[in-house]
Amino acid sequence: MSRVDACPACGGRALSPVWRVASVPVHSCLLLDSEAQARAFPRGELDLRFCEDCGFLFNAAFDPACQHYSPAYEETQAFSPRFVRFLAELCEDQARKYALSDRFVLEIGCGKGEFLLALSERTGCRGIGVDPGFRPERLASPALSRLTFVRDFYGPHWASLAPDYLACRHTLEHIGPVAEFLAAIRATLGDRPDTVVMFELPDLRRILLERAFWDLYYEHASYFTAGSLARLFRRTGFSVLALWRCYDDQYLVLEARPSRTADGPLPPLAEDLEETRALVAAFRTGVATKIERLRARLAAWRGKGETIAIWGSGSKAVAFLAVLGLGAEIALLVDVNPHKWGRYVAGTGHRIASPEELAALRPDVVLVMNPIYTEEIGRALAARGLSPLLVPMR
Numbered sequence: 096m097s098r099v100d101a102c103p104a105c106g107g108r109a110l111s112p113v114w115r116v117a118s119v120p121v122h123s124c125l126l127l128d129s130e131a132q133a134r135a136f137p138r139g140e141l142d143l144r145f146c147e148d149c150g151f152l153f154n155a156a157f158d159p160a161c162q163h164y165s166p167a168y169e170e171t172q173a174f175s176p177r178f179v180r181f182l183a184e185l186c187e188d189q190a191r192k193y194a195l196s197d198r199f200v201l202e203i204g205c206g207k208g209e210f211l212l213a214l215s216e217r218t219g220c221r222g223i224g225v226d227p228g229f230r231p232e233r234l235a236s237p238a239l240s241r242l243t244f245v246r247d248f249y250g251p252h253w254a255s256l257a258p259d260y261l262a263c264r265h266t267l268e269h270i271g272p273v274a275e276f277l278a279a280i281r282a283t284l285g286d287r288p289d290t291v292v293m294f295e296l297p298d299l300r301r302i303l304l305e306r307a308f309w310d311l312y313y314e315h316a317s318y319f320t321a322g323s324l325a326r327l328f329r330r331t332g333f334s335v336l337a338l339w340r341c342y343d344d345q346y347l348v349l350e351a352r353p354s355r356t357a358d359g360p361l362p363p364l365a366e367d368l369e370e371t372r373a374l375v376a377a378f379r380t381g382v383a384t385k386i387e388r389l390r391a392r393l394a395a396w397r398g399k400g401e402t403i404a405i406w407g408s409g410s411k412a413v414a415f416l417a418v419l420g421l422g423a424e425i426a427l428l429v430d431v432n433p434h435k436w437g438r439y440v441a442g443t444g445h446r447i448a449s450p451e452e453l454a455a456l457r458p459d460v461v462l463v464m465n466p467i468y469t470e471e472i473g474r475a476l477a478a479r480g481l482s483p484l485l486v487p488m489r
């Protein structure tokens with residue numbers, strides 16, 4: 096397959112290799128009905144490259160043709176109380192900043208619709224949510240009368256909607272040609288400088304700092320720091336209103352409005368190119384050691400006859416298992432989303448179990464794929480009379 100040889104964010108050619116994994120599952124949130132199907136799931140290559148000019152990182156081997164988003168896609172984190180609290184805080188923040196009552200909101204990549212619904216409940220906004228993975232039966236609220244959800248990809252046929260506020264959360268990182276995508280959105284906003292756009296996505300800075308290789312996976316073709324994200328928005332004809340980190344520094348949020356020029360000021364957080372170059376260099380040399388240390392820890396627990404489970408069966412777990420090549424070493428994958436129970440993750444084919452099933456297993460060690468859930472997982476285990484060693488992955 097041909098490789099992307101110019102930066103999809105700035106067009107620059109000063110690209111340096113960062114990390115390569117020859118074979119990983121092309122999806123991590125599509126669940127399978129059998130272990131055999133899960134193990135035979137299509138694979139692709141990670142060939143991560145860093146743009147020295149703008150600080151963007153991307154998978155040069157990404158092939159969008161192998162990505163199939165559908166209602167079978169289980170990405171939601173909304174079964175976690177911690178995540179629900181985060182959504183409420185985000186809605187509260189946006190409601191305080193922007194008068195959205197009776198305004199028209201468009202959400203691109205709305206997933207199962209939790210954010211748009213919460214925003215409408217809080218502000219009274221009207222809205223349309225677009226996502227190929229939307230499931231109408233999951234939502235119930237009087238606010239639904241103000242909202243329309245469409246199972247579709249965002250494309251030129253949605254361009255005439257003229258929203259007052261456009262949200263796009265955890266979607267841009269799934270797109271390969273990011274500048275093209277953003278320019279298309281900018282074109283639809285035309286000469287309406289009052290439109291607010293709000294993007295939320297993972298922050299590459301934390302991934303590099305923690306050498307969190309399990310946060311680098313095929314579904315995510317594109318990785319931004321605060322600076323590379325803000326620079327792309329400015330280059331595409333937006334002025335950046337706000338830029339901040341949230342969710343224990345895991346996510347970036349950027350708010351912007353259309354601008355006639357492409358040279359406005361950027362927030363201080365965007366001054367990160369030197370730091371990002373250094374972090375990329377440290378990741379490049381340090382990731383192999385991180386992987387070896389984890390292998391050694393797992394082997395030591397296994398050597399003592401201890402049972403190891405993983406809490407969290409989303410993309411992080413799939414990437415973690417694939418890179419470490421783990422099989423029977425991990426006894427169980429646990430998830431709080433009941434729609435995942437009894438199904439299998441792509442790649443290693445581990446089956447996903449409920450917390451009740453984990454309680455019956457009585458594990459000695461539980462790896463927590465997202466440290467932000469450690470407290471709530473600890474409580475869930477304690478409520479079932481369990482006190483295994485909890486190991487937050489960072």
Ligand SMILES: [Zn+2]
Binds near residue numbers: 104147149150
């Ligand atoms: Zn670039």
